[in-house]
Amino acid sequence: MHDTKNSPTPGPADRAACLDAYRRVRRQSEDLAGNLTPEDQTAQSMPDASPAKWHLGHTSWFFDAFLLVPNLGGYEAFDETYYYLFNSYYELAGERHPRPQRGLLTRPPVDEIARYRRHVDDAMARLIDTASEDLWAEIAPLVELGLNHEQQHQELLLTDILHLFSLNPLKPAFQPYRPAPARQTAELGWAEFEGGLMETGHGGTGFAYDNEGPRHRVWLEPFRLASRTVTNGDWKQFMADGGYDDPLLWLADGWATVLAEGWQAPLYWREDEESEGGWTQMTLNGPQPVLDIDPVCHVSAYEAAAYAAWAGKRLPTEAEWEVASMGLENALEPSGNTLGSGLLRPVAPFEATDGLQQMFGDVWEWTGSAYSPYPGFTPPPGAVGEYNGKFMANQLVLKGGSCATPDGHVRATYRNFFYPHQRWQFFGLRLAEDAT
Numbered sequence: 001m002h003d004t005k006n007s008p009t010p011g012p013a014d015r016a017a018c019l020d021a022y023r024r025v026r027r028q029s030e031d032l033a034g035n036l037t038p039e040d041q042t043a044q045s046m047p048d049a050s051p052a053k054w055h056l057g058h059t060s061w062f063f064d065a066f067l068l069v070p071n072l073g074g075y076e077a078f079d080e081t082y083y084y085l086f087n088s089y090y091e092l093a094g095e096r097h098p099r100p101q102r103g104l105l106t107r108p109p110v111d112e113i114a115r116y117r118r119h120v121d122d123a124m125a126r127l128i129d130t131a132s133e134d135l136w137a138e139i140a141p142l143v144e145l146g147l148n149h150e151q152q153h154q155e156l157l158l159t160d161i162l163h164l165f166s167l168n169p170l171k172p173a174f175q176p177y178r179p180a181p182a183r184q185t186a187e188l189g190w191a192e193f194e195g196g197l198m199e200t201g202h203g204g205t206g207f208a209y210d211n212e213g214p215r216h217r218v219w220l221e222p223f224r225l226a227s228r229t230v231t232n233g234d235w236k237q238f239m240a241d242g243g244y245d246d247p248l249l250w251l252a253d254g255w256a257t258v259l260a261e262g263w264q265a266p267l268y269w270r271e272d273e274e275s276e277g278g279w280t281q282m283t284l285n286g287p288q289p290v291l292d293i294d295p296v297c298h299v300s301a302y303e304a305a306a307y308a309a310w311a312g313k314r315l316p317t318e319a320e321w322e323v324a325s326m327g328l329e330n331a332l333e334p335s336g337n338t339l340g341s342g343l344l345r346p347v348a349p350f351e352a353t354d355g356l357q358q359m360f361g362d363v364w365e366w367t368g369s370a371y372s373p374y375p376g377f378t379p380p381p382g383a384v385g386e387y388n389g390k391f392m393a394n395q396l397v398l399k400g401g402s403c404a405t406p407d408g409h410v411r412a413t414y415r416n417f418f419y420p421h422q423r424w425q426f427f428g429l430r431l432a433e434d435a436t
Contacts, residue, residue, distance in 0.1 A: 015136065018143060019128050025147045026121060028406070029056060029154055030114075035174055036161065038110040044103025045167055048422065049160035054086070054102045056157075057113045059150040060120040061086035065093055066384065067146065068120065071139055072127045078119040079108075092383040144207050145384065151406040155425075158284060158344065158404040163424045166268055166282040173286035175344060180337075183348040185293040189227035191356050192435055193324060195220035200322045201374050202413040211388040212413040214376045218319045222435035225316055225324045228349070228357045229365065229430045230307060233292030235299075236277070238307050239265060249309045254302025257421050267298035267423040284344040284404075293348040297363045297428045301396050301420035304366040304429040315368035316432035318397040318415065325359040325400070325412045336361025336400075340407040346426060347403075361405065363428030364398040364416055371395040371417035395419050402426035 033041060033052055041052040050058075061082060068075045077083070085105065087096035097105070108116075124143075131139065158174070165172050196219070202208035203215030244264045247255045257263070265271075268282040269290060279290035281298075299307075308314050316324075336358035337343055346362035372392050379389035395417040401410035404426055418425065 015128050018140065019125060022124060022128070022143065022147060023121070025150050025406075026117065029059060029150060029157070030117070032154060032157055040161065040164070041110050042103065042106055043164055044100075045160070045164040046424075047100035048424065049163050050099070050102050050156070051105070052157050052161060053110050053113050054105065055153045055160075056117060057082065057086040057108075058088055059146075059153050060113075060117050062146050062149055063124055063143075064120050067139060067142055068123050068127060071131065071135060072123055075123055078116045082108075082116065090383045090386050092386065142384070145209075145387075148207060148209070148409065149387075151409045154339070154406055155402070155404045159425050162268075162282065162284050165284075165286075171282060171287050174284040175342075177285040177288065178343055180343055180347040181350060183293065183350055185231055185233075185348045186228060186357065190224040190433070191227060191324065192224045193220070193222065193320070195222040195435075198319065198323050200319050200413070202411075206411075208411070208413060209388055209415070210380055210385075211373070211377070211392075211415050214374060216375045220317075220319060220323065223316070223320050224433050224435050225320065225356065226313075226431040227355065229295040229363055229428050231292060231348070232277075232279075232290050232294050232296050235266065235296040235307070236279075236290075236292065238310050241310065243306060243310050246310075249306040251302060251305055253420070254300075254306060257300070257302055263303070266296060266303070269298075288345070291348075295346040295348070295358070295363045295428045297346050297402075297426045298423050299366075299427055299429065300423045301366045301418075301427075303423075304427075305368070307429065308431055311431060313431040313433045315366055315429060318367040318369040318399060320432060321365065321367055321399045321430075322412050324356060327412075328356065328359050329411050336363075337403055338401060338405050338407045338409075339403070341403070343403060345403055346428065360401050360410055362403050363400075363426050364402050365400045366427060366429045367397045367399060369397045371397050371415065391417065398427065 033056055036052055044051050064077070065083060065087070069077070083093070084095060085097050087093050128143070161174055165174065198218055198220055199215055200218055201215040202212035243249060244258060250258065265279070270280050271278060272280040275289045277290055277292060280287045281290050304315060336349070337347060338361040349357045373389065377389070379385035398416040398418065399414065401414070402425070418427070
């Protein structure tokens with residue numbers, strides 16, 4: 001597994017460096033899939049998830065459809081049917097295979113998708129090398145978007161496989177268990193922020209998705225942010241106190257979901273009298289004990305909000321979280337672990353330190369903010385304008401990245417977004433409270 005601490009691309013000016021970054025990101029996807037059998041790569045566990053081989057095909061389709069077809073003279077498609085099979089949700093790019101039925105695609109086989117990736121990679125190398133200066137200036141940002149898009153799918157590939165393996169009675173491991181360095185959880189503390197008129201959103205140099213901008217001003221009242229995420233031990237106290245049985249703690253939709261789904265614990269938790277602490281959880285390392293010191297994960301926004309109500313606190317807004325995290329992205333401590341660590345699970349901090357810990361990595365942190373456009377937001381023209389903007393309804397923002405997020409992929413302004421009932425990603429939470 002490759003340790004890529006830096007941004008996926010060095011910027012549009014250096015073509016050689018861009019090609020190197022392209023090859024590195026593409027190779028990492030294939031390295032991840034290398035842990036899987038062809039059978040693993042074909043199955044789909046639920047409509048929200050996709051087969052691993054579909055991720056590999058779709059990320060190639062992105063470069064194929066948006067860069068090679070319109071810009072590389074003489075380019076020949078590998079297979080015309082792939083434009084239908086691997087389109088995800090881009091209406092302007094044409095019709096597509098229904099998402100819930102991706103697991104029915106036993107053909108094309110895994111080895112043919114590998115050949116498709118090589119076909120696209122060879123053509124992309126030619127395009128990067130031969131594009132005129134004017135064309136390169138136009139397409140370089142799209143290459144960068146494609147690489148960041150592939151990194152998103154690397155995380156999705158892992159979380160989708162975890163969900164698939166959790167349903168297998170054999171409970172297979174994606175990779176063997178790798179011990180974490182000695183870690184400990186600090187006492188819960190609070191970092192206080194004065195608030196005031198602040199600026200949030202991306203406004204500097206370097207890559208950002210369109211939904212991260214424009215930079216704009218927000219008014220924040222004084223607030224406090226918890227120094228660490230909520231842990232498994234904290235969550236066990238919530239459960240023992242009847243947190244899943246008290247409707248007064250829950251949003252109405254959340255309580256309806258608890259009743260409909262029978263939730264009594266985070267996703268993948270199973271009671272096990274022989275395990276330390278009485279619980280095991282399915283991980284990418286197979287079933288493992290639920291350790292009290294580690295961050296709780298695979299909880300929905302509904303569960304996060306209920307826990308916050310039980311604790312007498314609240315979830316932070318995305319603006320509060322962003323302001324608090326500025327300048328921490330590149331800190332060796334108190335950062336968390338991301339994909340390059342090779343652990344593939346959230347773990348407690350390396351050491352108890354003052355201030356905010358693990359703002360980046362380990363678990364995506366739910367906020368209480370609706371995923372909506374910033375003032376002045378305008379999606380880019382064409383099909384790539386469908387990337388983020390059209391999903392700005394009925395979802396909530398998460399911040400910070402996870403143990404499955406590629407290194408260097410997240411930043412303070414990054415806006416992840418999911419529906420409040422979803423749990424199969426590495427979702428956790430950090431508490432907030434008013435300081436007035």
